[in-house]
Amino acid sequence: MKPILILFLFLSSLLFSQEKLEIEVDKPAQPVGGKLDADYIFQSQVIYPENLLKKNVGQDVAIYFTVSSDGSVKDIEFKQEYFEEFKIEAKRLLRFFSFKPALIGSVNVASQSFLVFKFSPETYKKYVKSRGFTIPKDQAIHDTSFVIYKVADSSPEYYRGDEALSQYILSNLEYPDLAIRQNLQGIVLLNFIVEPNGTISNIIVEKEFNHLCTEEALRIIRTTKWKPGKKDGKAIRYKTKYPIVFNLNNINKDNATSEQR
DSSP states (O other), X not given: OHHHHHHXXXXXXXXXXXXXXXXXXXXXXXXXXXXXXXXHHHHXXXXXXHHHHHTTOOEEEEEEEEEOTTSOEEEEEOSSXXXXXXXXXXXXXXXXXXXXXXXXXXXXXXXXEEEEEEEOHHHHHHHHHHHOOOOOGGGOOBOOSOXXXXXXXXXXXXXXXXXXXXXXHHXXXXXXXXXXXXTOXXXXXXXXXXXXXXXXXXXXXXXXXXXXXXXXXXXXXXXXXXXXXXXXXXXXXXXXXXXXXXXXXXXXXXXXXXXGO
16 A cells, blocks of 8 residues: 555645646736846846857747746746747746746735847847956856855955945945935945856845935946856855945045036
8 A cells, every 4th residue: 555655645745736827916927126137137148149140140039937936937938939049048048037926915926927038149249248347267167057155165256356346336326316415325235146257136125225226226236247156166156245335425526416416
């Protein structure tokens, strides 16, 4: 009877592990950081298939998948025919994304979602140029497991050092004029992943005090370039956080917007 009992337990476990796929939800599943972050991940991570780039071939690729109630992704599929090279790259790109699951009321549920990756030779060349930071040769070996680390042999750092990062933000922060006039100051704490190529992704706002300042904090953190964390000699995905400080004492004519300029 033991084999039958084991089979029964296995089938029961499999049955209960399958979530109901909700069709109508109050809030659909979405990438962490929203559309802006999704666009940024594509721009900073896409690697154009070399043969299609040489042939100047482009294509909009829709990739469908299920986002489980815990935010994990499964059941990836394409509902149209695409170049195989674009499908492979679309699947690779999808692994960079973290998702907020769909909601019914305040309850996380499983639902189907999709992303559209717009492969264009012209825009790809612009993306490569805008990245503007070449990872040193000793950082060039990347971990390809897509594991996200919080502890490793070394943690990420701004490519010119921590002190330079503080100065960069101080010099380039555009303090919202409305926040200045309302005498608002505080900290926007951002949680994000530093990718193996030194860009950042999946930004989560952990703390904020004003939505305009939050938008500015998100803007400026996306312009930063990093040396990635390393483990066993390989550049890795590493989750970290950084506070963007809005201090009225630091305002000058170069870093305030609107009439402050």
